[in-house]
Amino acid sequence: MADVVETKLREYLKKKALKPGSPLPKELELAEALGVSRNVVREALSRLRMLGMIETRKKRGMILAEPDVLKAFERVLDPLILDKQTLQDLFELRLVLEMGLADILYRRMTEEDLKELESIVDKETGKVRTPFKVKNEIAFHGKLYQMTGNTTFLRFQSMLLPIFEYVVDLRKKDGILSGKVTHRDLLEILKTGTPEDFRQGMKEHLKPHFERLNR
Amino acid sequence: MADVVETKLREYLKKKALKPGSPLPKELELAEALGVSRNVVREALSRLRMLGMIETRKKRGMILAEPDVLKAFERVLDPLILDKQTLQDLFELRLVLEMGLADILYRRMTEEDLKELESIVDKETGKVRTPFKVKNEIAFHGKLYQMTGNTTFLRFQSMLLPIFEYVVDLRKKDGILSGKVTHRDLLEILKTGTPEDFRQGMKEHLKPHFERLNR
Structure with a gap:
C-alpha cells in the first residue's frame, strides 16, 4: 500500500x-x-x-529538493547487517574502482594534489614495507578518490570504509599485507608515469586481494 | 524528528x-x-x-530482512530529477567500472560466457564500424558485467542505464561514436589476450567519452 x-x-x-x-x-x-x-x-x-x-x-x-543519490544508499551500508556475499561484492567494487580510476585521475590531478599525497606518504612510518594501518590506507586511497574531482566517488569511498575495515580484519587473519608496490611507489608513478603504469602499480599493490578472490 | x-x-x-x-x-x-x-x-x-x-x-x-543495498539507490536514480553534475559523476563511474573490471572478468569468465558474448556480437550488423545502437551497447556491456559473477555490479549497471541513454543523446549531438576498438575486437581480446590488453582495448573503445571529460 x-x-x-x-x-x-x-x-x-x-x-x-x-x-x-x-x-x-x-x-x-x-x-x-x-x-x-x-x-x-x-x-x-x-x-x-x-x-x-x-x-x-x-x-x-x-x-x-535536489535529490542526493547516495544518501539512501548510505543508510543501508552497515556491515553488521549486510550478508557476506554483499560485503564481498562491495569489496570487489572497491577493487574495480581503484583499478579503473587512473585515466580520470591523470586528467584532473594537480601539482597541489601531488604535494598533499606526498605529505600523506611521508607521515607513514617505515621505508620499504610500511606496517599495515587502516588509518594510512584511508588517507592515501581517499586522497586518490578526491583527486578524481568526482564527489560521488569520494563519498562512495567513505561509505565503503566500513566494508574496507571488515576486509582488513580478514587480511590480518590470513597474514596477508599489501603487495610489493607501496603507496610511495604509486606516488612516484603518478609524478612521472602513465595511466597504464599506474594501473600496473595498483594491480601489484592490491595483489593480495585479487589473489583471495574466488573463481 | x-x-x-x-x-x-x-x-x-x-x-x-x-x-x-x-x-x-x-x-x-x-x-x-x-x-x-x-x-x-x-x-x-x-x-x-x-x-x-x-x-x-x-x-x-x-x-x-537481509537488506538490499541497491534498492534505495535505485529509487533516486531518475535522470529527470538528477542534476547535471550528478549525471556526469555517475557516467564517469560507469567509465571507471568498465576500465577496472578486467581482472575480475578474466578470473571468472567461462567458455559458455564467451560463446554468449560472441552471439551478441554476431547479432550486431556491420563489419568494421557498427552503427551505434543503444540496444547493442546494453547487450554487450551488460554481458561483461554479468561475466564478473558480481550481482551487485550487474544491478548497478542496469540502474545506470538511464544515465547511459542520457549520455548517448549527448553523443549524437556531438556526432561522436565509439572508438576504433569494436565490440568484436574486445571479444577477441578476451579470447586470447591478457587483462592488460583488455584494458587497453576498452580505453580505445571508450575514447570519445574520455576525450569529452573536463579537466
Whole structure:
C-alpha cells in the first residue's frame, strides 16, 4: 500500500513538472489528488524526504529538493547487517574502482594534489614495507578518490570504509599485507608515469586481494 | 524528528542483536522502548521497510530482512530529477567500472560466457564500424558485467542505464561514436589476450567519452 502511494505521489509530482526548489502542494491537497488519507500521504512524503527528494524549509514549507543519490544508499551500508556475499561484492567494487580510476585521475590531478599525497606518504612510518594501518590506507586511497574531482566517488569511498575495515580484519587473519608496490611507489608513478603504469602499480599493490578472490 | 526516531530504532534493533529472519518486537513495545507514539514508530518502521531492512510476512508479522543495498539507490536514480553534475559523476563511474573490471572478468569468465558474448556480437550488423545502437551497447556491456559473477555490479549497471541513454543523446549531438576498438575486437581480446590488453582495448573503445571529460 505504502509503495503504491509513493509511486503515485512521484508520478503526480512529475506531472506537475516541479523543479528543485518548487514548493509542494499541501498535504490535504495531495491527499485529495491521490484519493488517499492524509496519514497515508504523510508516510509517502516521509519516504521521499528520507531519500532527500523533499526538504522542509522554515516559512516556505515543503519544497522539492535536489535529490542526493547516495544518501539512501548510505543508510543501508552497515556491515553488521549486510550478508557476506554483499560485503564481498562491495569489496570487489572497491577493487574495480581503484583499478579503473587512473585515466580520470591523470586528467584532473594537480601539482597541489601531488604535494598533499606526498605529505600523506611521508607521515607513514617505515621505508620499504610500511606496517599495515587502516588509518594510512584511508588517507592515501581517499586522497586518490578526491583527486578524481568526482564527489560521488569520494563519498562512495567513505561509505565503503566500513566494508574496507571488515576486509582488513580478514587480511590480518590470513597474514596477508599489501603487495610489493607501496603507496610511495604509486606516488612516484603518478609524478612521472602513465595511466597504464599506474594501473600496473595498483594491480601489484592490491595483489593480495585479487589473489583471495574466488573463481 | 523522524530522522531521530529512525536512528533510535536502528540502534535499538542492533542492541537486541536481531539476525535476518528474526521477528521484530510489536509496534507498541517499540513505542514504549523508544518513548514515542505508535504513529511515530510506524513511520520509522516504514522507512526501514522501504530500505528493504524489514519485511512483513504472513502470519509471522515483521521480520528483520537481509537488506538490499541497491534498492534505495535505485529509487533516486531518475535522470529527470538528477542534476547535471550528478549525471556526469555517475557516467564517469560507469567509465571507471568498465576500465577496472578486467581482472575480475578474466578470473571468472567461462567458455559458455564467451560463446554468449560472441552471439551478441554476431547479432550486431556491420563489419568494421557498427552503427551505434543503444540496444547493442546494453547487450554487450551488460554481458561483461554479468561475466564478473558480481550481482551487485550487474544491478548497478542496469540502474545506470538511464544515465547511459542520457549520455548517448549527448553523443549524437556531438556526432561522436565509439572508438576504433569494436565490440568484436574486445571479444577477441578476451579470447586470447591478457587483462592488460583488455584494458587497453576498452580505453580505445571508450575514447570519445574520455576525450569529452573536463579537466
